[in-house]
Amino acid sequence: MSFPISAGLLDSMVLAIVSSEDTYGYEITQTMRKAVDVSESTLYPVLKRLQKSQMLETYDKEYMGRNRRYYHVTSKGAAQLSNYRSEWVEHKTKVDSILMSDAIGNKEKIKEEEEVLPQEA
Template sequence: MSFQLGSSLLDACVLAVLAKQDAYGYSLTQQVREVMDISESTLYPVLRRLQKKEYLTTYDQSFQGRNRRYYRITASGIEKYEELLKEWVVYKQKIDSVLVGGINGE
């Protein structure tokens, strides 16, 4: 079964990966893909949006004669990630209370 996931959750996943370490686009896609079904074509607009909001910065690094664009989370990106994480915990608890606990605690 596949659930439709909103942009806030996708943002949180991207920021979570980058909070651990910098990553280039393909690597980032693979890491996020472990928890949600996304393509690179879906991820790059998200990265541009997060960069525009100054949650991410980029730098290029040479790899086997080609440049890779790496993404790095900023201080404001860390703050946004922490905010989204708190919201996720509350949201998850509410969903769990229905899915795991049943309606009206049955």
Template structure:
């Protein structure tokens, strides 16, 4: 996709993935990559920011002799996810209206 995607949309995508299940960094990157082009080096600052806002928590689990850091959405993260999802629906309807000339049937 050639459209620039803002940090709010990236936050929404990360929170949406984590709303379904906990994930470790690489797995999370792969899931978000299905939606948009993103690298791990881009994702980790996003995760730290969401964690600082208390939308995410972390825990470690051993995996093949090493610890793997998992991310889990918090209750306030779920609320933010719902808020961003609603904002996306409204934004998408407006964009569809402009791009499709009022034809937003899908």
């Protein structure tokens, strides 16, 4: 892909996934891979980092006779996520203002895309 995914973007996407519902490693990796081309091995460090900075906490739940580790967004993580979201909207708007500037016919398209963005920001 032409546009590299930054660490901050990975963090915010993982936070967003977990914030909608407590979930486990495999599901997080699968959700991420739907949107961006990241290796499954990239997400372990991201989750560790978010735990270390107390954005995420974990608990174990039994599933089919084994433990499954669930991730939960802390209040600190939720605050950070909302920061990330407003930063992203700002970033996206600025990039679009240049990248999409001569696409006069596409203005409605941009509007549609903006509406798809998370509304909580």
